[in-house]
Amino acid sequence: MHVESAHRSLADLLQAGSDSVAELLSYPHVGNWLTSIFRRLNFTDHDAAQPIPLWADLGYLGWLAASGQIIAGRPGAVQVVVRSGVVMLPLIGMARLGDATEHGHCTLRWSADGVLTFDYRDITLVVASHDSETTPDWLPLRSLDVGDSAHRLYLDDLDPFRDFDVKLPDLFKLPPDPLGVADALSWAEHFHGAWQMLRRDFARYHAPMCAGLRVIVPLTSKPGTTGQSWTSPTGFGAVYSTAPEDSCQLALTLIHEFQHAKFSLVADQAVLFEPDTTARFYAPWRIDPRPVYGLMHGIYAFFGVTDFWRVHRRSSCHRDLRAEMEFECGRRQVATALEQVLSSGVLTPTGEKFLSVLSDGMASWQSEDISAEAREVAAEVSICLEAFWRVRNLKPASSDVAALVDSWLDGSPSAGELPQAAIVDQEGIPTGYHRLTLPHALTRHAAMSASQSAEDDGSGDFACTIGNFEQASARYVAELHLDRIRPQTWAGLALVLPQLHAEADLTLLRERTEIVAHVYRALADRGVTFDIVQLVDWLTPQ
Structure with a gap:
């Protein structure tokens, strides 16, 4: 034809x-x-x-x-x-x-x-x-068991054009082989359970899915160590996902990804912000700087994810500390991102209204009953995430760093107001700076039972995770001898040094970690021996 x-x-x-x-x-x-x-x-x-x-x-x-x-x-x-x-x-x-x-x-x-x-x-x-x-x-194209959707829903492992315009990790290159009968049945059973859960507990997310969700595209036949999911920027109504471990995980995936899909539609129909493609915002769920469009995408998606944990942490299958930590971490992260974009100056009145509605929707979250342990771990996760991001992505001008180093060597006080830092070229960032594991280690350790334990790998992260802050500090300093600007190490130091020196004001180590790290490197490169806590105290404006 x-x-x-x-x-x-x-x-x-x-x-x-x-x-x-x-x-x-x-x-x-x-x-x-x-x-x-x-x-x-x-x-x-x-x-x-x-x-x-x-x-x-x-x-x-x-x-x-x-x-x-x-x-x-x-x-x-x-x-x-x-x-x-x-x-x-x-x-x-x-x-x-x-x-x-x-x-x-x-x-x-x-x-x-x-x-x-x-x-x-x-x-x-x-x-x-x-x-x-x-x-x-x-x-045959497999359909999924739903009775309340405006469309038939499909589990599509066949269509040659189900691939989409996003660079996937090699592990998920499409098209994989069609699912076997047993794997397809597992997918269908998990979807049925997830759909029932969405209908029962998450009506405001379920209703839009009934109107717009059309197809689930399996990226793997069986669950892996880490679940992954995406939406298609060119195919509204499709959710791409690795095989879920259970119905709960699939329900969370559907909420997360369909939030992305809905936001894409909103952004196509309404002008939410002035043209601004500069990748400069901190998104707590990303290691790289984001443009305002990407940050707002993440805010909308993780609002849904956090709301899932707010509700589901009370369910019998997830009534545990991990679920509490997921909710508390998400609440902090969405609030951090919202504060940035609402004060960015690039939102239109429509964009401000859109995000204000989200912000108002989070107001009641502040009164949720959260254990002290979950709050403490979430605060620690927030500290190391931002410190890592700042050192990885921000760099002050070399001349500004040199001026601070000269003042230190002269015995002069610091200049007072610290220099600004610029976003670095992402292409030049070493591959070793692409992954931060400390937040996962902190939450995993907190959720461990007394009979569980991890093996000491000699890292500062391990000592930090188990609460041995003195050992963690010593190990982190030793790690700096190998790489003075390694962002993972500075994330750990931003967490442990305030624990060891409660009497000192080390706020700067969290809020301007990149300045401390680059001045440290410049001094160390000159062979100067000094204490990081003293350096932070000297850099802190009086």
């Missing part, structure tokens, strides 16, 4: 009042496909680098048109593209007709009662029922 005839077929179905066209064109992967096609048509170099011919990719429109005719119940026949050995009928299923290197055309015939026949070269594939696996070469 040529592009023109496929378009005409869909238009005729729409004019005839068929609901299938709207259902098909709003399927999330159509947006991914269109984005891919527009990129190929507009960027010659990009098109030339693609392993699959453009005409084969354009064949997706013919697949959509054929699906529309089949769903409408009209018998017929048409020629469709075979792309990478398969024919995908969106909302229906996929026929495997050759190997992944084959591109061509086949004749597809269908009857009013749903029998499909594919004629490709010397192969004839007959599918007696497209709702079931009646033959190994036919894979």
Whole structure:
């Protein structure tokens, strides 16, 4: 089916009042496909680098048109593209007709009662029922068990265009092999449990999902050590996720990712902020600076995540310290991010109203009953997250650092007001600065039972985690001999030194960690021996 005839077929179905066209064109992967096609048509170099011919990719429109005719119940026949050995009928299923290197055309015939026949070269594939696996070469698109959604929901491990325009870790490169029967059943069971939980406990998140969620795309068949999830910027209604460990984790994932999806729609329809693409904001859930759009995305998503823990920490399956810490950490992090963006000066009145509603929604969270231990751990996590971020991403001018070093060596007082620091080029940040494990170690240790213990790896983080602050301090200082500006080490020092020196004002070590770190490095590079606490005291404006 040529592009023109496929378009005409869909238009005729729409004019005839068929609901299938709207259902098909709003399927999330159509947006991914269109984005891919527009990129190929507009960027010659990009098109030339693609392993699959453009005409084969354009064949997706013919697949959509054929699906529309089949769903409408009209018998017929048409020629469709075979792309990478398969024919995908969106909302229906996929026929495997050759190997992944084959591109061509086949004749597809269908009857009013749903029998499909594919004629490709010397192969004839007959599918007696497209709702079931009646033959190994036919894979039906699996639906998920929901009764209250405006659409059927699918577990889509088939569509060639379910990949999306986000750089995924190599582990999650699509497309993986289709799910086996047992793995698909596990996914379906966890989804059923998650959907029931959302309906029962999270009505204000569940209702929008009923209207907009269309498909779950599995990134793995089985749970891994760390769950990962994404949304598609070009395909609204899809949530991409690794296999969940249980229904609770999947419910949390759906809230998190659909918050992102909803915010994308809001930002497309309303002007929330003035044009500002500079990555300069601190997002507590990220290691890198964020532009205002990215920060607001995170605020909206983590508002939902925190709200999940606010409610779910009272449930029998998560009535524990970890759930309390998740809520308290999230509450602090969202509040920190909100304060930044509300004072940024880039919000429009609409943006201010939008975030003020979120802020008002958090007001009652402050009166939630949280244990002292959870509050303490959350405060520690906040300190090391911000200290790490500041040292990793901010750098004062070399001349300003040199002036401070000269004043120290001359025995003069510091200049008083500390210099500003600029965002560093992310491309030049060492790969060893890309991961901070101390917050996870703190929360994990706090949630451990008395019988559990971790092995001492000789790091400052281990000593910090178990509360041996003197040993932690000594180990961190030793680590600075190897890398004087390592942000993970400074995050630990920002946490342990105030514990050891309660009489000293070490606020600067938390609030301007990057200044302390760079002056420390400059002094150490000159062979000067000194105490970090004395340096912080000297740098602190009097």
